[in-house]
Amino acid sequence: MRREFKKKSKVLLIDDNYEHLVGIRELLNLEGTFDVVGIATNVSVGLNLIKKYQPDIVLLDMNMPDKDGLQGIIEISKLDFDTKVLALSGYDDADLIFRAMKIGAKGYVLKTMASAQLIYAIEEVLNGKIYLPLALSSRFFEYFQQSFREETAKQESTEENLLSYLTQREEEVLELLTQGITYKGVANKLFISETTVKTHVNNIFQKLQVNDRTQAVLYAINNGFLSKKVKLAV
């Protein structure tokens, strides 16, 4: 155990429940490896304490009255210290977990969890890892997959996706339209005459059941036409 040689990690607690706040502070103090540099019962006060003490980690309650926890995460990360945020909540609400992780929480733990697990979570996060207990990560992934299923379902249904009726050439033309190129430009790119482009475009309108290029482009985007190229990141 070289615990005593290691510098204590600075921890800050934000929770509107004062009892709980004090409880955690006791727990962390007993552990001996942490230095609870401040506690706050709301985000605004918490932010000021963070500016003052620049803690290594903030335990942030998600369910607070005025300013909510999600907003808190955003504002803490805007401070641009590398303060890590461990989200804390009474409920395993999938949506809340998802959004918290999305905006950069390094972990998410339930208040009902054993104190040993809380300690472990804090240590993992301090070591640069991301910690989600199995139960919560399970919830997260259900939600995550659900949202993608809905997205792909929307793209693939819409009564058999009208995009599939387009010919090869029409797809090429549509792709250029989605880059905001004029008839003349498309004609030059594809080495065909402007009127040919117009013919293709008109056929595209027919097939997609729209009346102008903007609507065609919007249809293409909303129905996954570009997803392979544009949305690569996600």
Next chain:
Amino acid sequence: MRREFKKKSKVLLIDDNYEHLVGIRELLNLEGTFDVVGIATNVSVGLNLIKKYQPDIVLLDMNMPDKDGLQGIIEISKLDFDTKVLALSGYDDADLIFRAMKIGAKGYVLKTMASAQLIYAIEEVLNGKIYLPLALSSRFFEYFQQSFREETAKQESTEENLLSYLTQREEEVLELLTQGITYKGVANKLFISETTVKTHVNNIFQKLQVNDRTQAVLYAINNGFLSKKVKLAV
């Protein structure tokens, strides 16, 4: 132990490494609660076996030569049995994990993991849960957060996002443009004359540095103008 009363779960294995395939089959047979109904060294054969035996779960290797694992997941889910897929891989490649989970894998385990953990993973998935070992879920989340950081960074930068220069009214007009509405339509919706709309639109073009409505709409979409309303799910 009411293990012997429970119906054995049907398992199918797909892995281009035959040694490994047999190894896992042995392991699962020894366990006694699983019935390995088939093994395959490529996705095509595997798909046929799935159609024949309708297994409860498929262990699918991600790193295979011809048809890759991701495609395999998609094709299995297209079969529309509720066969669960547990992805199996030699490497903890974040991108691969992310994409596998995105398209519906119920879990992801490394080949280097202890057999007890593999068994546990299979059982969790069979129980309808999603299983990602802590190390992998950590990797996943880093990648996940990274992709969102890039997205918001792109939206907020682009040299101070030209969208921020738009006035309230101009934003309203632009929003209607992104719905594929004509000048006349916008004029009616906002109770102003058509020429006023044109003036606004021209100012929008100036500010966004584009020459036509399609480009303006594309700019808006690519720079997060609609993200609050459209991308709610994510």
Next chain:
DNA sequence: CTTTTTATAGACCATGTGGTCTATATCTTT
């Protein structure tokens, strides 16, 4: 209390866009 910004709107004009119809040449499919 000026000055600037914003929302409003008219006039005029060039041209890009979309609708419709016709007409080949090629390539598939039957």
Next chain:
DNA sequence: AAAGATATAGACCACATGGTCTATAAAAAG
């Protein structure tokens, strides 16, 4: 060999779109 789909393209025409300039009233900023 005949029929159908596809890519090509011309001719019109109506009108929506975009560019530019001017102008006014109200609101915000200085």
